[in-house]
Amino acid sequence: MKEPILLGIESSCDETAAAVIRGRKILSDEIASSAQVQAKYGGVVPEIASRLHTDAIDDVVSRALRTANVKKEELDAVAVTYGAGLLGALLVGLSFGKALSYALHIPLIGVNHIRGHLAAAYLEDEELKPPFVTLLASGGHTAILYTRTETEFEVLGGTLDDAAGEAFDKVARILGLPYPGGPHVEALAREGKPCIPMPQMLKGAGGYSFSYSGLKTYVINYVHTMSQRGEVWSRADVAASFQSAALDILVKKVVEAAKEKGADTVTAGGGVIANGYLREKLTEACRENGLRLVLPAKKRCTDNAAMIASEGLIQYRAGNFSPLTLNAAASIPLK
Ligand SMILES: Nc1ncnc2c1ncn2[C@@H]1O[C@H](COP(=O)(O)OP(=O)(O)O)[C@@H](O)[C@H]1O
Numbered sequence: 235m236k237e238p239i240l241l242g243i244e245s246s247c248d249e250t251a252a253a254v255i256r257g258r259k260i261l262s263d264e265i266a267s268s269a270q271v272q273a274k275y276g277g278v279v280p281e282i283a284s285r286l287h288t289d290a291i292d293d294v295v296s297r298a299l300r301t302a303n304v305k306k307e308e309l310d311a312v313a314v315t316y317g318a319g320l321l322g323a324l325l326v327g328l329s330f331g332k333a334l335s336y337a338l339h340i341p342l343i344g345v346n347h348i349r350g351h352l353a354a355a356y357l358e359d360e361e362l363k364p365p366f367v368t369l370l371a372s373g374g375h376t377a378i379l380y381t382r383t384e385t386e387f388e389v390l391g392g393t394l395d396d397a398a399g400e401a402f403d404k405v406a407r408i409l410g411l412p413y414p415g416g417p418h419v420e421a422l423a424r425e426g427k428p429c430i431p432m433p434q435m436l437k438g439a440g441g442y443s444f445s446y447s448g449l450k451t452y453v454i455n456y457v458h459t460m461s462q463r464g465e466v467w468s469r470a471d472v473a474a475s476f477q478s479a480a481l482d483i484l485v486k487k488v489v490e491a492a493k494e495k496g497a498d499t500v501t502a503g504g505g506v507i508a509n510g511y512l513r514e515k516l517t518e519a520c521r522e523n524g525l526r527l528v529l530p531a532k533k534r535c536t537d538n539a540a541m542i543a544s545e546g547l548i549q550y551r552a553g554n555f556s557p558l559t560l561n562a563a564a565s566i567p568l569k
């Protein structure tokens with residue numbers, strides 16, 4: 235059977251991305267990031283993001299087709315993020331995808347960005363099949379899910395307040411590190427030791443729930459108090475202590491969830507999964523517990539279009555296509 239060829243487009247935040255897949259094989263994965271421009275402002279300015287997407291999208295999609303050595307007439311469908319994200323930014327990718335779908339007479343598949351993060355693991359291991367348990371940790375979401383079939387999943391638990399990535403970004407700001415904070419906190423943590431006691435959030439309780447707001451406030455208070463008292467303190471130790479408090483709990487709970495569900499496979503997705511410390515801890519814990527771990531490559535944990543194409547492929551096979559009237563949505567529930 236001929237494997238379908240899909241184009242994926244992603245423009246929900248500050249990355250303009252396009253990718254081509256044939257079946258689960260990645261033929262190209264292109265990205266133009268405006269993160270460096272946005273870093274000047276300490277975060278993403280929606281209007282600037284939209285304008286930069288408009289400037290970049292034509293070139294990024296052309297590059298994706300060229301690198302894949304695929305003509306646009308060979309595409310079987312176009313999958314594009316329609317939410318959640320910045321409305322103006324989403325509209326750029328969505329409009330581009332609609333135009334291609336209309337002109338080429340191929341189906342449009344609107345993709346929920348977060349489901350894209352979940353589908354990244356399918357690209358890493360072409361044999362991956364449900365059931366499995368997933369650790370999702372991004373800038374907007376932190377949750378543990380149980381995937382029963384490619385199209386059916388259950389949310390076992392999630393954060394009660396901030397997402398893990400959001401906590402990294404806020405701690406980065408208090409430590410004077412640039413946006414986006416995660417990679418900078420990780421780099422600084424490598425120079426320190428996790429020697430500062432941190433609140434143990436919902437460690438033995440709360441099922442698969444998480445709470446990052448108390449941990450974040452603790453770090454902010456610690457930094458303020460030490461600075462006001464004029465005491466010597468180490469930024470690197472704060473970064474290392476925060477990092478292990480924020481991430482160890484994710485590892486512990488995803489392993490518990492896999493055991494409870496009797497799943498032998500664990501997958502992961504979302505920007506925080508690019509964290510090297512978390513990847514090591516997850517690998518170790520899964521090995522110790524006899525679980526198979528499918529970790530997407532780091533560049534497919536943060537926003538990218540290959541994961542959007544991967545989720546598009548699932549919907550394509552299920553025959554779930556979107557009308558050309560599909561609108562962008564700033565927020566959509568995980569389920
Ligand atoms: N190495 C890392 N360590 C920790 N957090 C990271 C790392 N790399 C990226 N992140 C975090 O991931 C988040 C972005 O992930 P992403 O999946 O793009 O989020 P969303 O889709 O929710 O906007 C940011 O909060 C960023 O700080």
Ligand SMILES: [Mg+2]
Binds near residue numbers: 373537
């Ligand atoms: Mg994302």
